[in-house]
Amino acid sequence: MTTLDLAPLWRTTVGFDRLFDLMEGSGRWSGGDNYPPYDIERVGEDHYQISLALAGFTPDEVSITAEQNTLTVEGRKAEKGSHHYLFRGISSRPFRRMFNLAEYVEVKGASFENGMLKIDLVRQVPEAMKPRRIAISTGGEYQQVENKQAA
Known part of the structure; x- marks a missing residue:
C-alpha cells in the first residue's frame, strides 16, 4: 500500500488542514464497512441528495x-419479539454513517419512502463570499471617488 506524503503541501497552504485530514483518512476507507449502501447525487447546480437503502428500518x-x-x-x-429465521438476508444491525460536508452545505430536509432515506443538501454561499467584479478606473476618475468619500 502506498502512502501519500502531504508534508510539502503544508508549507505552502494556509487553512486547508481539514482537506489534508480527509485525504490522509481516505486510505483507511478501503476494506471498511459499507453498510448501509448509499448514493450521492448532484441534482442541480448547488443541490445534492444522499440516498441510503434502509430495508427493514422505520x-x-x-x-x-x-x-x-x-x-x-x-x-x-428495535427488537420486536422472538423470531425463528431459517435464513436472514436483510440486515438489521445498528449502523452509523458519517458524511463530511463542504463549507456552506446545509441539510434542507429528509424523507423516508419505500425503504429509502433521502437527505436533501443545498450549497448556499453567502453574498459576501461570492466573487464580484471590481471596476478599474483611471487616475482622474479614482481621485473623484476619493473626494466623494472624503466629503
Whole structure:
C-alpha cells in the first residue's frame, strides 16, 4: 500500500488542514464497512441528495444529525419479539454513517419512502463570499471617488 506524503503541501497552504485530514483518512476507507449502501447525487447546480437503502428500518429507528461540517445518519433496529429465521438476508444491525460536508452545505430536509432515506443538501454561499467584479478606473476618475468619500 502506498502512502501519500502531504508534508510539502503544508508549507505552502494556509487553512486547508481539514482537506489534508480527509485525504490522509481516505486510505483507511478501503476494506471498511459499507453498510448501509448509499448514493450521492448532484441534482442541480448547488443541490445534492444522499440516498441510503434502509430495508427493514422505520423512520423512528433512524436519526439524522448535522453538526458543523459533518452529517451523521444512525440506525438501531428495535427488537420486536422472538423470531425463528431459517435464513436472514436483510440486515438489521445498528449502523452509523458519517458524511463530511463542504463549507456552506446545509441539510434542507429528509424523507423516508419505500425503504429509502433521502437527505436533501443545498450549497448556499453567502453574498459576501461570492466573487464580484471590481471596476478599474483611471487616475482622474479614482481621485473623484476619493473626494466623494472624503466629503
